[in-house]
Amino acid sequence: MSGTKIQAAERPVGDIFSDEYRFTIPRYQRPYAWTAEQAGEMFDDLLAAASDGTTDPYFLGSIVLVKAENDAAAEVVDGQQRLTTLTLLLSALRQYVDAGFATSLDSRVFQKGDPIKGTIDQPRLTLRERDQPFFDKHIQTRTGIERLQNLATDTLPDSQRNLVHNTVLFLDRLGELPIEDCHRLASFIYQNTYLVVVSTQDFDSAYRIFTVLNERGLDLTHTDILKSEIIGAIAEPDQETYTAKWESEEEDLGRTDFADLFSHIRMVFAKTKARESILKEFRSSVLSQVPDRKRFIDEVLVPLSDAFEVVTRADYRAAAGADRVNDMLRWLNMLDNTDWIPPAISYLSRPATDTFAVYRFLVHLERLAASMLIRRVDVTRRIERYGRVLDAIEADADLYGPQSPLRLDEHEREDTRRRLDGEIYTVTRIRLYVLLRLDSALSSGGASYDHPLITVEHVLPQSPMTDSIWRTWFTDEQRRYWVHRLANLTLLARRKNSQASNYDFDIKKQRYFTTKNGVSPFVLTTQVLAEQQWTPDLLSHRQKELLSALSGLWELA
Template sequence: MSASIHAIERTLAKVFSDDYVFSIPAYQRPYAWTREQASELLTDLLAFLGNTSEAISEVNPYFLGSIVLIKPDDIPDADVVDGQQRLTTLTILIAVLRTLMNPEKASAIKKFIYQEGNIFEGRNDRYRLKLRVKDEEFFRKYIQSGDSLEHLLNLDASQLTDSQRNIQANTKYFIEELKQIPEHHLERFVQYLLTRCFLVIVSTPDIDSAYRIFSVLNSRGLDLSLTDLLKSEIIGAIKEPSQQERYTQIWEDEEEDLGRDTFQELFAHIRMIYRKAKLRETALNEFRKHIQPQNEPQKFIDEVLKPYSDALEIIKTANYQSQHHAEPINALFRWLNKIDNVDWIPPAILYFSKHSHTPDQLKQFFTDLERLAAGLMILRADINDRINRYAKLLTAIEQNIDLSAPDSPLQLTAQEIEQIIQTLDGDLYLMKRIRLYVLLRLDAALSQGEASYDYSVITIEHVLPQNPKQGSIWLQWFPNEEERLKSVHRIGNLLLLSQRKNSEAQNYEFDRKKTAYFKTKSGVSSFALTTQVLQESEWTPEVINQRQTNSLQALKTVWRL
């Protein structure tokens, strides 16, 4: 039976009423709106209200977008899937307005912040919005309770969390702006905010349909992701509140260390480590079926999420620390991060997490993994071939199979080696996806690891021009057009520059091209490949062929071809 979905347009007076008690689930990120978003909201609201004296009912309404809730039909309790940022900011705004009003009018406003209890009915105060556990008490004390805004502004911001600083900063901004408005106009603003500002509330009783709805709605909130939903299920499966808080902190620390985008990538890599196959369903379903982190949530966070997250951070930042082999291992990480796909990362994470304290093994494995990843890239293996190969490698790592054996999925086959050599000996320049990686790898080999490639621009240039001018020295050296065309795009005729291409300089004569184009201002080149060219007095077919042979041999040595 499909879940029922309800959508209704509500004024803020109805949003912040007994009809709803909003809760921010633990999986949601902390409050993140800054002064910039708060300013945009308030500026829009004041602009729509304008300075006219017409009746509030005649003023153009303002739409705040939609929020998505998980909410049963018959009770007010609602988990906020999308809309946390707006609901929190609006509550701050209403609290500031309450503070700026005289006591009588402030009393009329407070009901939109909390439902007052009744001692005779046995009811306690019930707040319209409950933030995440980590922020709930802070928000209640300084925003919702009614007499603590001044105390909030006096708190040392350096001692607050990011979300608490945002709450403090937005409160300060609203006070600074609104206290400049005359009281009668401020009353009109409160009326307008509560009766002419609308939210579309979309509610459904389960998280799956709520997520589907959220995915197709545009709003001013920040995106909800797969990791947020998994966090909800995994943290929610921990029964003890203190343990929930502890593991929420671990989760959020790992997300902060990696950054939100890379943290999302991590879950794709975890799925691959377990599934060892291309995604066939939604990622959420595959996690539930094949990884089942909700069954043993603490174990998943302790033994999978944290070690794999730490491994990915070290690999991505090339920041392995050890007394042995740290620099060559980090150099291999830097090369792997230049590969044009991320399919190599799951086996990298798995192996590193198992062997992080054995640098000898790490150096050998990542030497071979870079060789494999580069080889598959040079061969232009498609995504299915790559996934199948790395799936076999994941199995081999899990089963502790000898990865150095010739038939190991980590090792290139004889046929693959032959095809790689043929590719490298061909028109490399025409292979746009691999040419820069190959030339940088070659340059590093020639410079014996002393080169650094932290340039904002690296371009590939031909020595022999693609279209030499009639009467040039180039055509004297290459009178045979067939031989010239055979040579022009090969490694032997290519070099690297740390500047953008110059279409005019590309066709200079050799001596001028060396001095005016290939050299830097200091008279040398940043690249060993280019320095080789500067040492030549002429550029003949023999020079290119010899350079091709030497370059190919250097790459064979690097990749054991």
């Protein structure tokens, strides 16, 4: 930021809503999001401070602007919620004060044009393009606000609904006050209410300033900034159309998932692990390859966003076969990482991909992902592998041939089998996934795993009582060998109980492994209930059977 001039000062609201500033909320900002709870809290605080009769300054916080010196134009990097809510309150106050106060408040909401100054009639605050016409018509204009309480809000977007609800809240609360209190509140806001205004001439500096000032982090995401750049590069007549497309995808996914999507899109294009900021990499890896911004939205953002929604919500739809596809997506979403998502959305976004092809691809993708999970492949090697899968998808190569990166080679299959035959319970991050996949294989896909709590439990306890039957059935060496292996593990739809874990076999089956109806929702546990004894020979036989089931499920033989 060397050479960048930064200005910071405490300014009363009377100075802020004046000809010194003309605020604009840029496209990259999120919509107006304050609810009646936050607006009501601000109103109560201001009213209490104004009623105290004090002349001490009341601070509302800070705002960060991109603003050149001696130029009123100010782009709001942070402070949209406060500035907008203050405008709502000033607009509402006009309805409950005398003519002189109302005229003064009008001048805080609207700038009156002055031919000598070269200014025109315009609002002090301009919201995002989608909200400003509504804001102007129903709130900033006095005749509009008079009809606001009868305005239907059911079909409005959240931002406009918040504008209405908060303004109506102010109108209702002010309507309960004597006119003298409304005058006192208006004067207090104008003279004694302060904001700390931080301004600099370029966005990058303002962004960095705010990350220092605000420990909670910037409300903006990389998608907000990219939106401003991408939409801003589209010709003016088409900007509204493409803004609507962008915001439709963002609303469908939600703000957090939409931000995550851009990391996955970067991977689809770059096919390598990110080494720099998402903004820099997205520009260099994605936007450089799709310089036509309309084409980027139509051919990249929209189809990959739609595929991402299907993939993360397991919401594939088709006339037939959709259930099998969604089952595979649910399994993938249970993994402890999301590195598999880029190849999934790349494949599902391809045109004319039939349901069987999607299912076949996801079966192989889950197999690869599960093997890497079990082998504890690190993130760098996972991303490198998925990058090769993305290359194969893009090249329309044979994804199921012996050389395909989607398939496991002989060494990978052998290593996966070896680890499954080991002390799998001790690998915390994989044991539940493996047991659930195993149970599903044994149930031929008929089991349900939507229980609120599922845990992995030992049959042979880790620390059996000295006089228990377990000490008769197992030597210490046998117990140490078998206790954490696949054959000795089962599933419970309940929280673990350390005391119950040490029960003898018969009591454990009756009290701990069954539900109130005397059954278990899991095939693995039902198999345990069918046994009369739990011995090393049984575990040896069971281990082979369970490994065979997993080998069949993931084609590891």
